[in-house]
Amino acid sequence: MPTTAYNRISGQSLERIAALSDGVFAVAMTLLVLDLHAPAAEAIHSEGELWQKLLPLLPRLLAYLMSFLTLGIFWMGQQTQLNHFERADRNLAWVHLGFLFAVTLLPFTTTLLAEFIEYRSALLLYWLNIVLLGAMLVGSWLYASRHGVVKQDAPPELNRLMLGRVIVAQSLYAFGAALCLFSTYLSIGFIVLIQLHYAIAPRTSRLLRY
Amino acid sequence: MPTTAYNRISGQSLERIAALSDGVFAVAMTLLVLDLHAPAAEAIHSEGELWQKLLPLLPRLLAYLMSFLTLGIFWMGQQTQLNHFERADRNLAWVHLGFLFAVTLLPFTTTLLAEFIEYRSALLLYWLNIVLLGAMLVGSWLYASRHGVVKQDAPPELNRLMLGRVIVAQSLYAFGAALCLFSTYLSIGFIVLIQLHYAIAPRTSRLLRY
Amino acid sequence: MPTTAYNRISGQSLERIAALSDGVFAVAMTLLVLDLHAPAAEAIHSEGELWQKLLPLLPRLLAYLMSFLTLGIFWMGQQTQLNHFERADRNLAWVHLGFLFAVTLLPFTTTLLAEFIEYRSALLLYWLNIVLLGAMLVGSWLYASRHGVVKQDAPPELNRLMLGRVIVAQSLYAFGAALCLFSTYLSIGFIVLIQLHYAIAPRTSRLLRY
Amino acid sequence: MPTTAYNRISGQSLERIAALSDGVFAVAMTLLVLDLHAPAAEAIHSEGELWQKLLPLLPRLLAYLMSFLTLGIFWMGQQTQLNHFERADRNLAWVHLGFLFAVTLLPFTTTLLAEFIEYRSALLLYWLNIVLLGAMLVGSWLYASRHGVVKQDAPPELNRLMLGRVIVAQSLYAFGAALCLFSTYLSIGFIVLIQLHYAIAPRTSRLLRY
Numbered sequence: 096m097p098t099t100a101y102n103r104i105s106g107q108s109l110e111r112i113a114a115l116s117d118g119v120f121a122v123a124m125t126l127l128v129l130d131l132h133a134p135a136a137e138a139i140h141s142e143g144e145l146w147q148k149l150l151p152l153l154p155r156l157l158a159y160l161m162s163f164l165t166l167g168i169f170w171m172g173q174q175t176q177l178n179h180f181e182r183a184d185r186n187l188a189w190v191h192l193g194f195l196f197a198v199t200l201l202p203f204t205t206t207l208l209a210e211f212i213e214y215r216s217a218l219l220l221y222w223l224n225i226v227l228l229g230a231m232l233v234g235s236w237l238y239a240s241r242h243g244v245v246k247q248d249a250p251p252e253l254n255r256l257m258l259g260r261v262i263v264a265q266s267l268y269a270f271g272a273a274l275c276l277f278s279t280y281l282s283i284g285f286i287v288l289i290q291l292h293y294a295i296a297p298r299t300s301r302l303l304r305y
Numbered sequence: 306m307p308t309t310a311y312n313r314i315s316g317q318s319l320e321r322i323a324a325l326s327d328g329v330f331a332v333a334m335t336l337l338v339l340d341l342h343a344p345a346a347e348a349i350h351s352e353g354e355l356w357q358k359l360l361p362l363l364p365r366l367l368a369y370l371m372s373f374l375t376l377g378i379f380w381m382g383q384q385t386q387l388n389h390f391e392r393a394d395r396n397l398a399w400v401h402l403g404f405l406f407a408v409t410l411l412p413f414t415t416t417l418l419a420e421f422i423e424y425r426s427a428l429l430l431y432w433l434n435i436v437l438l439g440a441m442l443v444g445s446w447l448y449a450s451r452h453g454v455v456k457q458d459a460p461p462e463l464n465r466l467m468l469g470r471v472i473v474a475q476s477l478y479a480f481g482a483a484l485c486l487f488s489t490y491l492s493i494g495f496i497v498l499i500q501l502h503y504a505i506a507p508r509t510s511r512l513l514r515y
Numbered sequence: 516m517p518t519t520a521y522n523r524i525s526g527q528s529l530e531r532i533a534a535l536s537d538g539v540f541a542v543a544m545t546l547l548v549l550d551l552h553a554p555a556a557e558a559i560h561s562e563g564e565l566w567q568k569l570l571p572l573l574p575r576l577l578a579y580l581m582s583f584l585t586l587g588i589f590w591m592g593q594q595t596q597l598n599h600f601e602r603a604d605r606n607l608a609w610v611h612l613g614f615l616f617a618v619t620l621l622p623f624t625t626t627l628l629a630e631f632i633e634y635r636s637a638l639l640l641y642w643l644n645i646v647l648l649g650a651m652l653v654g655s656w657l658y659a660s661r662h663g664v665v666k667q668d669a670p671p672e673l674n675r676l677m678l679g680r681v682i683v684a685q686s687l688y689a690f691g692a693a694l695c696l697f698s699t700y701l702s703i704g705f706i707v708l709i710q711l712h713y714a715i716a717p718r719t720s721r722l723l724r725y
Numbered sequence: 726m727p728t729t730a731y732n733r734i735s736g737q738s739l740e741r742i743a744a745l746s747d748g749v750f751a752v753a754m755t756l757l758v759l760d761l762h763a764p765a766a767e768a769i770h771s772e773g774e775l776w777q778k779l780l781p782l783l784p785r786l787l788a789y790l791m792s793f794l795t796l797g798i799f800w801m802g803q804q805t806q807l808n809h810f811e812r813a814d815r816n817l818a819w820v821h822l823g824f825l826f827a828v829t830l831l832p833f834t835t836t837l838l839a840e841f842i843e844y845r846s847a848l849l850l851y852w853l854n855i856v857l858l859g860a861m862l863v864g865s866w867l868y869a870s871r872h873g874v875v876k877q878d879a880p881p882e883l884n885r886l887m888l889g890r891v892i893v894a895q896s897l898y899a900f901g902a903a904l905c906l907f908s909t910y911l912s913i914g915f916i917v918l919i920q921l922h923y924a925i926a927p928r929t930s931r932l933l934r935y
Contacts, residue, residue, distance in 0.1 A: 111743060111804050113321060118541070118751025121328025125336060126755065128409045133417045145426050160406070167402040171395065174321050185801065189924050192797040196790070199758045207763045216775050294399050323531060328751070331538025335546065338619045343627045355636050370616070377612040381605065384531055504609050533741060541748025545756065548829045553837045565846050580826070587822040591815065594741055714819050 108183040112191050113174075119195045120170050126202045127159045127166075130209070158209035161283065162201055164290040169198070169228050172261070176232065179253065180239055181246045187238055194231035200224055208283075215275045218282050222272035229265045233258065264293065318393040322401050323384075329405045330380050336412045337369045337376075340419070368419035371493070372411055374500040379408070379438050382471070386442065389463065390449055391456045397448055404441035410434055418493075425485045428492055432482035439475045443468065474503065528603040532611050533594075539615045540590045546622045547579045547586075550629070578629035581703070582621055584710040589618070589648050592681070596652065599673065600659055601666045607658055614651035620644050628703075635695045638702055642692035649685045653678065684713065738813040742821050743804075749825045750800045756832045757789045757796075760839070788839035791913070792831055794920040799828070799858045802891070806862065809883065810869055811876045817868055824861035830854050838913075845905045848912050852902035859895045863888065894923065 134148035173194065180187075204217075204224045211217035236257050239245050245253070271285035344358035383404065390397075414427075414434045421427040446467050449455050455463070481495035554568035593614065600607075624637075624644045631637035656677050659665050665673070691705035764778035803824065810817075834847075834854045841847035866887050869875050875883070901915035 108804060108808065111747060114324065114744065114747040115751055115800065117321060117324040118328050118538070118748050119755055121325055121538070122332050122542075122752055122755040124405065125329055125332040125409045125412075126759065128413055129336065131413045133413070133420050136420045139421070142424055142426050145421060145424050149426070149430075163402075163406050163409070167399065170325065170402075171398060174318060178318065186925075188801060189797065192793075192800075192924075195754065196793050199755045199793070202755075203758055203761045203763065210763050210766045211769070211775060214772055214775050216772050216779070220779075294402075295396075324534065327531060327534040328538050328748075331535055331748070332542055332752075334615065335539055335542040335619045335622075338623055339546065341623045343623065343630050346630045349631070352634055352636050355631060355634050359636070359640075373612075373616050373619075377609065380535065380612075381608060384528060388528065504612075505606075534744060537741060537744040538748050541745055542752050544825065545749055545752040545829045545832075548833055549756065551833045553833065553840045556840050559841070562844055562846050565841060565844055569846070569850075583822075583826050583829070587819065590745065590822075591818060594738060598738065714822075 108188065109177060109180060112183055112188055113177055116170075116173060116177075116191065116195060119198055120166055123198050123202055124163060124166050127162050127205060130202075130206050131155060131159070154212060155209045157287075158205055158212070158283075161287050161290065162205040164287070164294055165225065165228075166198065166201060168264075168290060168293050169194075169232070172232050173235075176235055176239070176257070179246055179249050180244050182244060184242070184244070186242075187235065187244060190231060190235045190238055194228065194235065197224060197227040197231055200227075212283070213279055215279060218272065218275045218279045222268060225268050226265065229261050229268075233261050236261075264289070318398065319387060319390060322393055322398055323387055326380075326383060326387075326401065326405060329408055330376055333408050333412055334373060334376055337372050337415060340412075340416050341365060341369070364422060365419045367497075368415055368422070368493075371497050371500065372415040374497070374504055375435065375438075376408065376411060378500060378503050379404075379442070382442050383445075386445055386449070386467070389456055389459050390454050392454060394452070394454070396452075397445065397454060400441060400445045400448055404438065404445065407434060407437040407441055410437075422493070423489055425489060428482065428485045428489045432478060435478050436475065439471050439478075443471050446471075474499070528608065529597060529600055532603055532608055533597055536590075536593060536597075536611065536615060536618075539618055540586055543618050543622055544583060544586055547582050547625060550622075550626050551575060551579065574632060575629045577707075578625055578632070578703075581707050581710065582625040584707070584714055585645060585648075586618065586621060588710060588713050589614075589652070592652050593655075596655055596659070596677070599666055599669050600664050602664060604662070604664070606662075607655065607664060610651060610655045610658055614648065614655065617644060617647040617651055620647075632703070633699055635699060638692065638695045638699045642688060645688050646685065649681050649688075653681050656681075684709070738818065739807060739810060742813055742818055743807055746800075746803060746807075746821065746825060746828075749828055750796055753828050753832055754793060754796055757792050757835060760832075760836050761785060761789070784842060785839045787917075788835055788842070791917050791920065792835040794917070794924055795855065795858075796828065796831060798920060798923050799824075799862070802862050803865075806865055806869070806887070809876055809879050810874050812874060814872070814874070816872075817865065817874060820861060820865045820868055824858065824865065827854060827857040827861055830857075842913070843909055845909060848902065848905045848909045852898060852916075855898050856895065859891050859898070863891050866891075894919070 131152055134145070139145050139148060173191070201224055204221045208217045208221045236254075240254055267289045268286060271282050271289060273282075274285055275282040341362055344355070349355050349358060383401070411434055414431045417427045418431045446464075450464055477499045478496060481492050481499060483492075484495055485492040551572055554565070559565050559568060593611070621644055624641045627637045628641045656674075660674055687709045688706060691702050691709060693702075694705055695702040761782055764775070769775050769778060803821070831854055834851045837847045838851045866884075870884055897919045898916060901912050901919060903912075904915055905912040
């Protein structure tokens with residue numbers, strides 16, 4: 096089997112991992128909001144009553160916004176990795192399938208958190224989901240950098256930056272989760288701050304800017 | 306990191322923003338219609354009874370058609386922008402993730418509007434959703450044109466056309482929403498007319514024709 | 516705006532119409548089967564009882580299979596057209612968005628048909644859905660062939676074949692729907708036969724073989 | 726119709742089969758987990774009670790993990806085939822649509838298995854779903870290798886490897902299903918072992934490594 100053909104095949108695999116991932120992320124992102132139910136029409140007879148029924152949806156909306164941020168951050172993280180890969184192989188595909196499994200769990204852990212916002216168990220399960228997402232990305236990078244999957248023209252400091260970024264983020268998440276000893280609201284607030292930082296704060300390294 | 310590699314990576318990012326967007330739009334479009342429930346079989350014993358149960362679904366079907374038009378218009382607007390971009394970066398990706406968040410909210414605000422078609426609150430929330438969609442597209446364009454993301458060969462009048470189009474459309478939507486002071490039906494009728502105009506009316510500028 | 520840039524942009528539009536369509540078809544196809552509910556565990560105490568509860572799902576499964584065939588046929592028909600297009604423009608995109616709207620309605624009309632399999636109204640609505648799908652494809656082809664969207668190297672007889680195929684198919688569907696004057700089961704049986712013909716029967720023309 | 730145009734068209738078809746498949750797999754994978762319902766908030770008043778309600782979800786989570794593995798294995802299997810194809814034609818597309826129909830059935834058979842984990846009927850239906858998936862992949866390969874769809878530069882032993890792999894896997898699945906004569910738990914355990922083997926065990930042939 097000539098090398099050119101092999102590379103072409105592998106390249107397509109990388110594309111299909113990306114395509115499947117985009118699909119899973121798209122469905123998960125849309126399903127997140129699906130649990131926002133409109134109140135039943137029979138129980139409502141005035142504008143005031145409608146607002147009264149809509150207000151309790153606000154914390155739920157915030158929980159979904161938080162999970163949308165989570166999905167956005169990890170979508171971006173996976174994309175950055177895939178952009179630096181030259182090809183994919185079967186093992187790498189399975190690591191990313193594991194990553195996608197963690198993605199599909201997020202609508203469930205989010206609903207759980209939105210429903211039981213004062214329960215530490217709900218928060219811990221949500222956090223475990225984030226840990227799983229991070230672990231899979233670390234696994235993907237470690238595998239890729241050890242099996243020559245990373246592009247030749249990638250800058251030498253990429254390895255340090257890529258792992259460093261996940262480790263810092265996960266440490267912050269762990270600290271945020273630990274805050275539930277005091278209050279789950281404190282935990283959630285801290286986690287949202289971390290996520291907003293990753294979404295909108297200025298980047299320290301040019302390399303991670305895409 | 307050589308420029309060529311950087312451009313290649315950024316190009317792929319642009320593709321993946323497009324792919325994720327197509328996924329989110331596809332799911333949102335299909336979910337819109339998911340709320341059209343077939344009537345329960347037990348309550349129906351003749352063709353006449355079936356029609357009687359189906360007729361009340363008509364306003365709901367119209368609300369979904371309106372939202373499908375909304376999604377179509379904004380899908381087209383986003384696509385036109387992405388077509389003029391040369392590359393994507395992290396910040397631009399986040400603006401588009403914000404745009405997609407607004408997209409995922411539309412099935413909720415649509416159901417709310419269909420359920421409470423005579424309530425101004427429902428109409429205002431629906432309108433806010435459209436405002437959010439428009440604001441994100443404006444933000445995307447402003448960011449892109451200020452950070453050199455727009456393709457070099459784009460015509461000079463593109464900037465004026467792109468912003469002008471959104472501002473005109475949003476002014477019309479705002480006027481339509483304000484009509485709810487008189488009647489929400491008037492508002493909805495006016496908004497549908499705006500949308501049909503954008504979907505089928507002849508274009509004044511060749512530049513916006515794709 | 517140089518012609519090359521314009522063509523590149525239009526080409527991407529065509530790709531995104533295809534991508535959005537694949538997404539909508541994928542969601543619609545998967546949602547079709549979502550209405551197959553597993554029986555409630557509490558009501559079942561033996562293997563025999565489980566079979567007894569599963570058997571009534573069979574006509575529903577057949578209705579879904581029929582709709583999956585419908586979606587498959589129209590996905591293929593749209594794809595054949597898009598393959599012959601050189602570029603897309605705004606109007607063409609809107610025709611295809613209309614086509615996709617008809618696609619998203621199919622899970623609803625299918626559930627309706629599965630629930631009210633002996634009601635002519637349900638069958639007529641299902642048939643109207645198929646007519647709408649066909650009409651949009653005809654509209655797409657007419658627009659494309661009149662506005663120079665069809666590739667230059669397309670064979671001259673393509674126009675006749677493309678329209679002829681849809682007209683023959685739609686005439687058969689109309690005849691099938693009319694059979695509901697005698698029995699809706701007869702209609703459904705005939706429609707399934709048409710669809711199986713289009714899915715597996717030998718093609719008379721080489722041109723339509725992809 | 727010149728050969729170049731024909732090849733280009735067919736190539737795009739192959740891409741769109743892949744795109745539709747990625748979409749269907751993405752939706753099916755995400756829907757699998759959708760049946761994990763958060764317990765109702767009213768019934769729960771302490772962390773202990775929440776855990777008590779979450780624990781019964783564990784076997785269900787395992788059933789979903791098993792089906793996610795199934796989908797991952799068959800997604801990979803289909804991808805490997807498509808990577809070796811040079812083009813697609815109408816018949817091949819229909820075989821893959823049949824394959825996708827089997828994919829969309831999996832969320833249903835999975836829910837059935839999760840709900841009736843001690844019932845042989847549920848296990849047999851789940852197994853039949855796997856058989857259908859395998860049969861479609863075999864059909865795809867047989868059609869492709871007999872109609873010159875396989876790439877010219879594919880190694881000669883590919884045919885033997887491709888069929889051998891499916892036959893071995895399906896024999897193991899059949900054996901696993903037969904174990905339900907003793908216990909459905911034994912069956913499920915065995916099937917999960919087969920799947921973990923295909924997901925993480927070292928490959929014996931380099932050719933199947935992507």
